[in-house]
Amino acid sequence: MKIPYYPGCTLKTKAKDLEDSAIAAAKVLDIEMEELPRWNCCGTVYSLASDDLIHQVGSIRNLVRVKEQGANQVVTLCSMCYNTLKRANEFFLADEEKQDRINRYMDEEIDYTGDVAVVHLLEILRDEVGMEKIKAAVKKPLTGLKVSPYYGCMLLRPASIGIDNTERPTVMEDLLRALGAEVIDDPYKTECCGAYQTVNRKDVVVTCVHSILTSAQRNGAEVIALSCPLCDFNLDNRQKDILQTYKGFHPIPVLYFTQLMAIAFGLDESVCRFELSYNDPRPLLKSKGLIE
Amino acid sequence: MKIRLSRENVRGEFVKKVEMISGEDLLKCYQCGKCSAGCPAAFEMDILPSHVIRLAQMGQEEELSKVNSYWICLSCQTCTVRCPRGVDIAKIMEALRLVTLRQKNQNKVEATALPTELLAELPQIAIVSNLRKMSG
Numbered sequence: 001m002k003i004p005y006y007p008g009c010t011l012k013t014k015a016k017d018l019e020d021s022a023i024a025a026a027k028v029l030d031i032e033m034e035e036l037p038r039w040n041c042c043g044t045v046y047s048l049a050s051d052d053l054i055h056q057v058g059s060i061r062n063l064v065r066v067k068e069q070g071a072n073q074v075v076t077l078c079s080m081c082y083n084t085l086k087r088a089n090e091f092f093l094a095d096e097e098k099q100d101r102i103n104r105y106m107d108e109e110i111d112y113t114g115d116v117a118v119v120h121l122l123e124i125l126r127d128e129v130g131m132e133k134i135k136a137a138v139k140k141p142l143t144g145l146k147v148s149p150y151y152g153c154m155l156l157r158p159a160s161i162g163i164d165n166t167e168r169p170t171v172m173e174d175l176l177r178a179l180g181a182e183v184i185d186d187p188y189k190t191e192c193c194g195a196y197q198t199v200n201r202k203d204v205v206v207t208c209v210h211s212i213l214t215s216a217q218r219n220g221a222e223v224i225a226l227s228c229p230l231c232d233f234n235l236d237n238r239q240k241d242i243l244q245t246y247k248g249f250h251p252i253p254v255l256y257f258t259q260l261m262a263i264a265f266g267l268d269e270s271v272c273r274f275e276l277s278y279n280d281p282r283p284l285l286k287s288k289g290l291i292e
Numbered sequence: 293m294k295i296r297l298s299r300e301n302v303r304g305e306f307v308k309k310v311e312m313i314s315g316e317d318l319l320k321c322y323q324c325g326k327c328s329a330g331c332p333a334a335f336e337m338d339i340l341p342s343h344v345i346r347l348a349q350m351g352q353e354e355e356l357s358k359v360n361s362y363w364i365c366l367s368c369q370t371c372t373v374r375c376p377r378g379v380d381i382a383k384i385m386e387a388l389r390l391v392t393l394r395q396k397n398q399n400k401v402e403a404t405a406l407p408t409e410l411l412a413e414l415p416q417i418a419i420v421s422n423l424r425k426m427s428g
Contacts, residue, residue, distance in 0.1 A: 008417070009416040009417065009420070010415045010416050010417040013415065013416065014415040014416075015415065015417075041416075041420065043420070043424065044416075044417050044420040044421040044424065045367060045420075045421045045424050045425065047386075047424075048314070048367065048380075048382055048383045048385075048386035048387075049313045049314070049383075049386055049387065049390055050312070050313060050314065050315035050383075051312065051313060055424075078417070080417055080421070153366075153368040153369055153370070157368065157369035157370065157372065157373050158369050158372055158373055158380075159373055166373045167373075190370075191332050191370075192332045192333070192366045192368035192370065194332075194333070194366060195366045195367065195368065195421065196366075196367075196418055196421040196422035196424075196425055196426075197333075197364070197366060197422075198414070198418050198422075199401065199406070199410070199414060199418055199419060199422035199423075199426075200400075200401045200422065200426065201336070201364070203336075204333060204336050204364065204366075207335065207336070208332055208333070229415050229417050230415065230417045230418055230421065233414070233415050233417075233418060237413070
């Protein structure tokens with residue numbers, strides 16, 4: 001299947017590892033992710049103010065781009081883009097007067113009617129491909145690799161747009177099991193990483209992330225799997241700051257779920273872009289015989 | 293903290309403004325504290341999320357302007373999905389940020405004041421989301 005794909009800004013820079021591994025892994029499952037032409041930033045965070053229309057325009061414009069492709073569905077990889085685009089669409093659908101104002105403001109665009117479905121790749125894997133087909137595509141099962149999935153916030157909350165149960169999601173567990181990994185259940189998997197406080201209140205992020213990572217480690221995790229580039233920065237790069245605050249902390253590698261898919265599907269290591277990780281996951285993957 | 297209650301405060305402009313921006317009915321909150329119990333950033337807040345809502349119900353604009361709680365809020369929506377009264381607390385936190393950003397024109401974070409090394413280290417997603425929440 002062919003599906004329009006919305007990358008978002010960070011996937012073109014610091015999260016190139018997410019984009020490259022996802023596109024390559026999806027191809028193995030006959031999913032062709034076609035990048036939207038002329039996409040723009042979604043705004044990264046959904047505006048929570050009921051009177052704020054201007055911050056919905058960026059997201060809606062991207063959905064217009066999907067319509068221009070003659071499609072009714074767009075796939076995202078970044079959890080924040082997923083949340084922002086999907087909530088913007090919900091906001092738009094809820095109020096006819098606001099729809100009219102946004103359409104008139106956009107002016108030169110075709111009128112949007114709210115009929116584009118925003119989906120995350122994890123939903124496609126679960127609902128359209130199915131775990132059996134994924135299992136069948138595995139060439140190098142992740143046997144013995146103890147992976148703790150981390151969902152964060154934006155894939156799950158609020159419930160109206162969540163891809164899974166808000167408190168007890170299982171989609172990433174099911175995927176990782178299909179890839180042959182040993183799944184570690186971590187009670188902190190839906191706890192916020194500290195998000196945008198990483199800019200001006202790094203200390204808040206350090207406390208949040210330390211709780212998340214040490215909980216996963218206590219439960220036996222050797223690596224964390226996630227889907228959000230902001231979570232990834234906080235969980236991976238901020239370990240440098242955690243080490244300064246918490247002396248006994250042991251670093252742990254953090255990967256995108258798509259990188260684990262690429263490894264399990266036996267794809268060339270280069271699509272994983274491991275060099276972009278702060279904590280190099282290669283020694284661990286080598287010790288498990290998963291990469292050369 | 294000494295709080296002066298009056299009809300003017302409880303039915304005042306501030307309450308109306310917060311309710312208009314958030315789209316939420318402040319009086320729906322019955323102070324169970326579930327939002328505070330699950331808040332992952334409560335440890336750094338001057339007062340708990342449920343206390344923020346209480347002060348907002350009472351129209352305590354002045355008191356609220358002194359606390360950091362809604363600037364520490366992560367917009368993670370944990371409170372929102374758990375509230376037994378269906379109050380979207382994250383939207384109320386956003387409304388409180390916006391009351392300051394729109395009226396007082398005081399940015400919490402100035403884009404121009406961020407050090408170059410920090411900007412080079414951070415992914416765009418961090419910078420844009422932070423400035424969307426912390427500046428007007």
